[in-house]
Amino acid sequence: MANHRGVNPHVAWLVGAALGALLAAPLPSEAQEPQSRQEALRQQREEKSRSLSPPERSGLERTLLDLESGRLLERVLNPPEGFYPKIGNITAGSGFSFGPAYRKPGLFGGNADFSAFAAASFQRYWMIDTRLTLPRLANERVSVDLHAQRYEFPDEDFFGLGPDSQRVDQVTYGVASSVFGGTGAVRPRQWLTVGAGLDYLTPHVSTLGEGRRIDTLFNERTAPGLATQPDFLRYALFADLNYREPRGNPRRGGRYAVELEQFDDRDGDRYSFRRVEADLQQYLSMLNDRRVLALHALVSTSDVEPGREVPFYFQRTLGGPDDLRGFRRYRFRDRHMLLLQAEYRWEIFTAVDGAIFYDAGKVAPRLEDLTFRDLETDYGIGFRFGTDNGVFLRVEGAFGSRDGKHFILRFGHVF
Amino acid sequence: MSSNHGPQRHRHTAKFWVCVLLVLAAGLAGISGGRAAAPKFFPDDPIQIDDDRAFDAREAQPIEGSNAYDFTEHTFLKPGDRRDIRAVNVNTLDEVPDSTWFINRIGRGPMSIDALVRGPNQSDTLNVDDWPIVQEKSSGITPGYRLTDPSGHLYQVKFDPPNHPEMASGAEVIGAAIYHAIGYNVVQGYIVEIDPARIVISPKATTVDMSGRRRQMRREDVDRILSRAARLPNGKYRATLSRFAEGRPVGYFKYYGTRPDDPNDIHAHEHRRELRANRVFSAWLNHDDSRGINSLDMLETAEDRRYIRHFMFDFGSIMGSGSTVAQVPRAGNEYILEWGPALKTLATLGLYVRPWITVNYWQGARSVGRFEADFFDPVKWRPEYPNPAFDNMRPDDAFWAARLVARFNDEVIRAIVAKGRYSEPGAAEHLATTLIKRRDKVLRAWLTGVNPIAEPRLTADGVLTFENAAVTARVGSAPTAYALTWSRFDNAAGANTGESVEMRVTEPQAQAPKQLLQGADFVAVAIQTIHSDYPVWRSPVILTFRRTASGWQAVGLERTVASRTE
Numbered sequence: 002m003a004n005h006r007g008v009n010p011h012v013a014w015l016v017g018a019a020l021g022a023l024l025a026a027p028l029p030s031e032a033q034e035p036q037s038r039q040e041a042l043r044q045q046r047e048e049k050s051r052s053l054s055p056p057e058r059s060g061l062e063r064t065l066l067d068l069e070s071g072r073l074l075e076r077v078l079n080p081p082e083g084f085y086p087k088i089g090n091i092t093a094g095s096g097f098s099f100g101p102a103y104r105k106p107g108l109f110g111g112n113a114d115f116s117a118f119a120a121a122s123f124q125r126y127w128m129i130d131t132r133l134t135l136p137r138l139a140n141e142r143v144s145v146d147l148h149a150q151r152y153e154f155p156d157e158d159f160f161g162l163g164p165d166s167q168r169v170d171q172v173t174y175g176v177a178s179s180v181f182g183g184t185g186a187v188r189p190r191q192w193l194t195v196g197a198g199l200d201y202l203t204p205h206v207s208t209l210g211e212g213r214r215i216d217t218l219f220n221e222r223t224a225p226g227l228a229t230q231p232d233f234l235r236y237a238l239f240a241d242l243n244y245r246e247p248r249g250n251p252r253r254g255g256r257y258a259v260e261l262e263q264f265d266d267r268d269g270d271r272y273s274f275r276r277v278e279a280d281l282q283q284y285l286s287m288l289n290d291r292r293v294l295a296l297h298a299l300v301s302t303s304d305v306e307p308g309r310e311v312p313f314y315f316q317r318t319l320g321g322p323d324d325l326r327g328f329r330r331y332r333f334r335d336r337h338m339l340l341l342q343a344e345y346r347w348e349i350f351t352a353v354d355g356a357i358f359y360d361a362g363k364v365a366p367r368l369e370d371l372t373f374r375d376l377e378t379d380y381g382i383g384f385r386f387g388t389d390n391g392v393f394l395r396v397e398g399a400f401g402s403r404d405g406k407h408f409i410l411r412f413g414h415v416f
Numbered sequence: 417m418s419s420n421h422g423p424q425r426h427r428h429t430a431k432f433w434v435c436v437l438l439v440l441a442a443g444l445a446g447i448s449g450g451r452a453a454a455p456k457f458f459p460d461d462p463i464q465i466d467d468d469r470a471f472d473a474r475e476a477q478p479i480e481g482s483n484a485y486d487f488t489e490h491t492f493l494k495p496g497d498r499r500d501i502r503a504v505n506v507n508t509l510d511e512v513p514d515s516t517w518f519i520n521r522i523g524r525g526p527m528s529i530d531a532l533v534r535g536p537n538q539s540d541t542l543n544v545d546d547w548p549i550v551q552e553k554s555s556g557i558t559p560g561y562r563l564t565d566p567s568g569h570l571y572q573v574k575f576d577p578p579n580h581p582e583m584a585s586g587a588e589v590i591g592a593a594i595y596h597a598i599g600y601n602v603v604q605g606y607i608v609e610i611d612p613a614r615i616v617i618s619p620k621a622t623t624v625d626m627s628g629r630r631r632q633m634r635r636e637d638v639d640r641i642l643s644r645a646a647r648l649p650n651g652k653y654r655a656t657l658s659r660f661a662e663g664r665p666v667g668y669f670k671y672y673g674t675r676p677d678d679p680n681d682i683h684a685h686e687h688r689r690e691l692r693a694n695r696v697f698s699a700w701l702n703h704d705d706s707r708g709i710n711s712l713d714m715l716e717t718a719e720d721r722r723y724i725r726h727f728m729f730d731f732g733s734i735m736g737s738g739s740t741v742a743q744v745p746r747a748g749n750e751y752i753l754e755w756g757p758a759l760k761t762l763a764t765l766g767l768y769v770r771p772w773i774t775v776n777y778w779q780g781a782r783s784v785g786r787f788e789a790d791f792f793d794p795v796k797w798r799p800e801y802p803n804p805a806f807d808n809m810r811p812d813d814a815f816w817a818a819r820l821v822a823r824f825n826d827e828v829i830r831a832i833v834a835k836g837r838y839s840e841p842g843a844a845e846h847l848a849t850t851l852i853k854r855r856d857k858v859l860r861a862w863l864t865g866v867n868p869i870a871e872p873r874l875t876a877d878g879v880l881t882f883e884n885a886a887v888t889a890r891v892g893s894a895p896t897a898y899a900l901t902w903s904r905f906d907n908a909a910g911a912n913t914g915e916s917v918e919m920r921v922t923e924p925q926a927q928a929p930k931q932l933l934q935g936a937d938f939v940a941v942a943i944q945t946i947h948s949d950y951p952v953w954r955s956p957v958i959l960t961f962r963r964t965a966s967g968w969q970a971v972g973l974e975r976t977v978a979s980r981t982e
Contacts, residue, residue: 038458039467046471050679055477066482111636288773289745292766347766350758
């Protein structure tokens with residue numbers, strides 16, 4: 002009875018053995034156990050061959066690849082040929098500007114390059130520039146540049162002339178001009194360029210600035226050239242010794258440039274003057290170029306015959322993101338100008354440098370006043386983003402001046 | 417009745433299910449036991465060839481690489497499997513079998529100096545006068561173009577930078593020769609002098625202008641390229657001429673994962689021995705540009721199927737050359753973006769000086785960039801940005817590579833450097849001397865990082881011989897002793913069996929216990945090397961030998977290595 006109601010152990014063994022055998026038998030889809038290493042590897046490859054798929058890219062990878070392989074940024078923003086957008090600053094204080102540009106290299110048997118742009122800013126500054134350059138004459142030792150330009154800067158700051166000008170006297174004026182001319186240069190050595198230039202200028206000053214009008218506070222005596230603006234011929238001679246390395250973002254070497262200019266008043270001689278400028282840069286490299294002490298001196302003096310004046314709109318200025326960075330743009334202006342800058346630059350990592358700077362300078366009505374006494378000064382700290390080819394962005398804070406603190410965001414290097 | 421039968425029935429029912437479960441368990445054990453029963457050593461171990469051409473890969477798609485993405489991905493995303501595991505493509509003797517990735521050359525046996533210097537090249541020299549230019553060079557920063565030989569085969573020309581004549585082209589051919597000798601696939605490369613008067617442009621040659629339009633290539637396009645190239649005193653331009661490999665290009669390989677469209681690519685690249693160990697070769701040559709983008713996958717044809725062969729290329733940025741400039745001092749010492757030192761430098765306004773910044777480089781020749789050996793530390797060496805395979809490199813990978821580096825003796829190095837045809841006095845000597853010094857540092861660092869037992873042999877009469885690779889390379893002194901533990905090995909079970917026998921010897925030679933050898937199919941011996949200067953040598957190397965008709969064959973070599981974090 003017990004066996005009748007229970008289960009025969011032999012049956013149990015049989016059932017179990019059958020199920021076990023079923024489980025132990027290889028499934029139809031299961032590969033045979035490999036008998037060799039090669040077979041084992043082959044089985045793995047066979048298995049993979051059943052589930053191949055094309056390589057996939059993430060959205061980020063696709064985007065970066067398109068930008069890179071299509072040279073999209075270069076093609077769009079700075080192509081060697083064709084149309085492109087001109088983006089940046091027309092002049093200091095113009096604000097962000099943009100407009101169409103065009104360049105066509107290789108004209109006249111490959112010797113000439115043509116370029117043109119028209120750009121305007123939200124501050125209503127605008128400029129049209131056309132240029133024909135022949136940079137590859139005489140085995141690239143001679144270059145010629147012919148240019149025509151028209152611009153209008155409607156909102157230029159003016160604080161009066163001299164080192165004692167007051168910030169409360171800030172007024173604005175507009176200036177427009179056409180420029181036609183050319184420059185020829187010879188490069189006897191890779192590091193030396195000498196040349197000459199001739200320009201015809203048609204400056205015109207407008208008193209209709211955005212802020213307080215210039216003629217509400219200044220007149221022809223305190224702002225020479227405010228009443229009338231003749232046309233000018235500008236003659237220039239220059240020499241440029243440049244052995245900086247690398248050129249776009251120097252870490253060693255120096256540059257010593259001198260320029261002599263003669264401005265001839267075409268309506269008389271009242272505003273004719275001469276100007277001499279020396280621009281000296283020296284880069285002291287330390288620690289395999291990872292630390293650089295950059296020194297810059299710029300001296301500009303203008304000389305006039307008795308009874309003549311240097312128009313205020315042609316006088317050199319100090320103040321702004323490229324010279325006295327702790328002061329407002331064009332804060333100081335006069336016939337003579339001295340600027341001294343020192344920067345300690347250190348590489349933080351590839352493509353990013355830090356910089357601590359000190360600026361000093363002054364303007365003076367007389368050359369004998371252009372001394373190292375009573376210099377306006379500032380200091381600051383900043384970061385530069387770029388490569389050996391150039392600094393594309395500069396972020397700086399300038400302090401220590403009597404003109405307050407200034408935050409600077411600029412495309413391009415300081416000097 | 418029921419009260420009597422109930423428990424008995426339950427007992428019988430329980431017995432039934434116990435029986436079923438037992439047999440089922442036996443059956444399941446049969447399945448898993450069948451798998452576990454796979455022998456540790458197959459009859460064809462150790463394999464010398466990994467046949468990764470077995471399956472057709474004709475569906476492989478070209479993969480285009482982005483430098484920016486490659487940098488971003490490896491710097492910020494850390495792709496790949498980072499497990500600390502043994503390389504997955506080594507054979508049971510811890511060697512790399514031949515494959516489409518790697519062919520043992522200098523590691524297999526002595527090579528003549530001629531063969532080493534010739535490298536992959538089929539000709540001694542080539543003259544490219546009147547070879548037509550067919551297109552511009554499509555990528556990279558070095559100026560160049562592509563042309564075809566009279567048979568129509570495609571070549572690429574790359575010029576030296578104006579300020580460093582001979583630098584990149586010399587580095588290119590030297591790097592290719594060394595990588596070829598090591599075992600990698602590299603394309604043929606020649607130094608050529610190009611006469612600008614003998615440059616011919618094919619009427620079908622095209623270039624892509626900056627408006628994105630493809631147009632016919634003109635002489636001024638070539639002149640623009642030449643304007644960025646170094647001109648020799650004889651008026652010609654020295655360049656590297658690289659012959660395109662056979663087959664169809666399908667992009668590049670990454671240093672992690674596998675190609676999803678290649679059935680033969682089954683080993684994760686970050687765990688491939690030859691890719692992990694490329695860190696050693698790259699450190700030796702300061703090949704900081706060793707990354708996926710500088711590789712090439714070619715789809716080749718064999719009989720009725722296609723397969724991918726994997727190439728290393730672009731050696732113009734090694735040995736102090738930065739291709740277009742002298743290499744930057746950071747190269748090899750720090751990633752492009754390494755937060756720790758960068759933040760220290762930032763916070764201290766540069767008063768913190770990274771040690772590599774103070775290195776003085778030889779400046780005796782423009783054809784040599786920044787290449788030195790005194791500051792070089794192979795273990796701390798870095799590529800431009802993290803590389804998953806390099807990160808995964810273990811001491812056994814490095815040891816394998818260092819043994820290959822050891823094959824390049826001074827004479828070989830000088831002969832290969834001479835291939836660079838440097839004209840400036842002292843240039844070749846500086847490069848050769850620096851390579852030799854760096855080689856010695858590589859060997860000291862990585863031949864001693866594991867128990868350096870190699871080349872095991874067991875004669876038919878039971879004499880074991882092996883090599884201490886560190887001693888052979890003269891980077892380590894002879895050890896005090898070798899402690900050996902002999903066992904029989906059960907290949908099916910994958911475990912030692914029976915009594916073990918221990919012995920100590922002072923020379924890399926020992927007589928195996930006869931009682932163990934008698935009747936055994938496999939024997940194993942664990943060797944510890946006793947050396948007071950190298951405690952890590954006590955980690956045993958386990959050798960396994962299989963009985964053959966004529967004696968014993970080495971089939972297994974396993975190193976015990978410290979984890980990467982130790």
